[in-house]
Amino acid sequence: MIRIALVGTGWQGQGHLNTMQNMKNIQVVGVCDVNEDMLKKASTKFSIQGFTSYVEMLEETKPDGVIICTPPEIREFLVRGAAERGIHCFIEKPPAKDLGMANKVQEILEKTGVLNSVGFMYRYSPAVKFTKKLISDRRITLVRSAMLDGLALRPNWPRWFFDKERSGGPAFDQAIHIFDLSRYLLGEVDQLTGYQDNLVVPKVNDFTVEDSFSLTMRYKNGTLQNHTHTWSYPDVFTQIELISHELHITLDLVKGRVSGKIDDETVCFESNEHSLYHLELEAFANAIVENNPDHIRSTYKDSVNSLAVALKAMEALDPSVKVDI
Ligand SMILES: NC(=O)c1ccc[n+]([C@@H]2O[C@H](COP(=O)([O-])OP(=O)(O)OC[C@H]3O[C@@H](n4cnc5c(N)ncnc54)[C@H](O)[C@@H]3O)[C@@H](O)[C@H]2O)c1
Structure with missing residues (x-):
C-alpha cells in the first residue's frame, strides 16, 4: 500500500x-x-x-x-x-x-x-499500444486528426480555461494531448502552420480563447498531419487517422478502438479498458x-518536448500573422 x-x-x-x-x-x-x-x-x-x-x-x-x-x-x-x-x-x-x-x-x-x-x-490506452506495434516498421505518410469537444458551450466549466493568458486555449491546454500522442506514435515535429477563429462562441469579457483551429504539421521523417480542433461541438470526438500507400487505420481514442486496413487485411481492435x-x-x-x-x-523530461510543440502551435496560430490572397 x-x-x-x-x-x-x-x-x-x-x-x-x-x-x-x-x-x-x-x-x-x-x-x-x-x-x-x-x-x-x-x-x-x-x-x-x-x-x-x-x-x-x-x-x-x-x-x-x-x-x-x-x-x-x-x-x-x-x-x-x-x-x-x-x-x-x-x-x-x-x-x-x-x-x-x-x-x-x-x-x-x-x-x-x-x-x-x-x-x-492516452499513452496508456490499449488501442494506442496496439497501433504503436502495428505501425512500428511502417512509414506513415499522411495523418488526419480531430479533437472535437464542447467546453466552450459549458457555462459551468472552470472559467480559467477560457482565459487565453492562463490556459492557452484549446491549442495549448487540450491539443497538447494530440501533440504528445502524435510524437509518441510518429516522431518529432519539424514545422507547423495554421488558422484559428471564433466560429461559434465570440471573444467577450472573460472568454478570450479561440473556439476552433486547424493546424498542419510536418514531422522530421516527412509525415504530414492535419489537425482539426474545436471547443464548440455538442459531443466528444477524438480520432487519429494514419494513412500510407499500404495502410489506412483509424484510432478512436474515445471508443478505445482501432479499425481499417493494412496490406489489404482488415484490422479491428477494441478494448474493454476505458479508464485511462x-x-x-x-x-x-x-x-x-x-x-x-x-x-x-x-516522463516529465519527454513531456517538455510536447510542451514545446504546443507553444509553437500557439505561435503558428497567432492571428496577426496571416497570408492573404
Ligand atoms: N488529463 C486530462 O484529461 C485533464 C482533464 C482536465 C484537466 N486537466 C488538467 O488538470 C489541471 C487542473 O485542471 P482542472 O480542470 O481540475 O481545474 P480546476 O480549476 O477545476 O481545479 C484546479 C484547482 O487547483 C486549485 N489551486 C490553484 N492554485 C493552488 C495552489 N497554489 N495550491 C493548491 N490548490 C490550488 C484551485 O483552487 C482549483 O480548485 C490542469 O493542468 C488541466 O489542464 C487534465
Missing part, C-alpha cells in the same frame, strides 16, 4: 480521487486546495484530511507520492516541495505554462531523482512500489 497526497481538488483532482477509491494499493492520506470551498467538498466527499497549506500536508501526512492537479502556471513550488522531501511526483498536463518553468521543474526532478509522471493518459486515468495512476503506483520508472510512459 502506498500513501498518496493530492493538490488541486477541482475537476481533474476530484476525478483522480474518484479513480483512486477503487485502487487497492493506494491510500489517499491528504488533499490540499487554496479554495476552502473546493477543499471542504473534496475532503468531505472522499473522507480525507484536508489542508489549505501544501507544506503542512506533506509534513503531516508523509506521502510516498503527490498528485498535482493545479492549473499549469502552478507547478514549480509544488514539485520542489515534494521532490526535496523525496516524494515522487505525478503532474497533470500541461507540464508547465512555459519552457522556462518546465526546465526549472526538470532540473529539480533530475537533482532529487524522484520518480515523475505527466498525465498524458486508472491505468496512468496504477503505473505511477507500481513505479513507486517497485522503485522502477519503466512503468511510466510519460
Whole structure:
C-alpha cells in the first residue's frame, strides 16, 4: 500500500480521487486546495484530511507520492516541495505554462531523482499500444486528426480555461494531448502552420480563447498531419487517422478502438479498458512500489518536448500573422 497526497481538488483532482477509491494499493492520506470551498467538498466527499497549506500536508501526512492537479502556471513550488522531501511526483498536463518553468521543474526532478509522471493518459490506452506495434516498421505518410469537444458551450466549466493568458486555449491546454500522442506514435515535429477563429462562441469579457483551429504539421521523417480542433461541438470526438500507400487505420481514442486496413487485411481492435486515468495512476503506483520508472510512459523530461510543440502551435496560430490572397 502506498500513501498518496493530492493538490488541486477541482475537476481533474476530484476525478483522480474518484479513480483512486477503487485502487487497492493506494491510500489517499491528504488533499490540499487554496479554495476552502473546493477543499471542504473534496475532503468531505472522499473522507480525507484536508489542508489549505501544501507544506503542512506533506509534513503531516508523509506521502510516498503527490498528485498535482493545479492549473499549469502552478507547478514549480509544488514539485520542489515534494521532490526535496523525496516524494515522487505525478503532474497533470500541461507540464508547465512555459519552457522556462518546465526546465526549472526538470532540473529539480533530475537533482532529487524522484520518480515523475505527466498525465498524458492516452499513452496508456490499449488501442494506442496496439497501433504503436502495428505501425512500428511502417512509414506513415499522411495523418488526419480531430479533437472535437464542447467546453466552450459549458457555462459551468472552470472559467480559467477560457482565459487565453492562463490556459492557452484549446491549442495549448487540450491539443497538447494530440501533440504528445502524435510524437509518441510518429516522431518529432519539424514545422507547423495554421488558422484559428471564433466560429461559434465570440471573444467577450472573460472568454478570450479561440473556439476552433486547424493546424498542419510536418514531422522530421516527412509525415504530414492535419489537425482539426474545436471547443464548440455538442459531443466528444477524438480520432487519429494514419494513412500510407499500404495502410489506412483509424484510432478512436474515445471508443478505445482501432479499425481499417493494412496490406489489404482488415484490422479491428477494441478494448474493454476505458479508464485511462486508472491505468496512468496504477503505473505511477507500481513505479513507486517497485522503485522502477519503466512503468511510466510519460516522463516529465519527454513531456517538455510536447510542451514545446504546443507553444509553437500557439505561435503558428497567432492571428496577426496571416497570408492573404
Ligand atoms: N488529463 C486530462 O484529461 C485533464 C482533464 C482536465 C484537466 N486537466 C488538467 O488538470 C489541471 C487542473 O485542471 P482542472 O480542470 O481540475 O481545474 P480546476 O480549476 O477545476 O481545479 C484546479 C484547482 O487547483 C486549485 N489551486 C490553484 N492554485 C493552488 C495552489 N497554489 N495550491 C493548491 N490548490 C490550488 C484551485 O483552487 C482549483 O480548485 C490542469 O493542468 C488541466 O489542464 C487534465
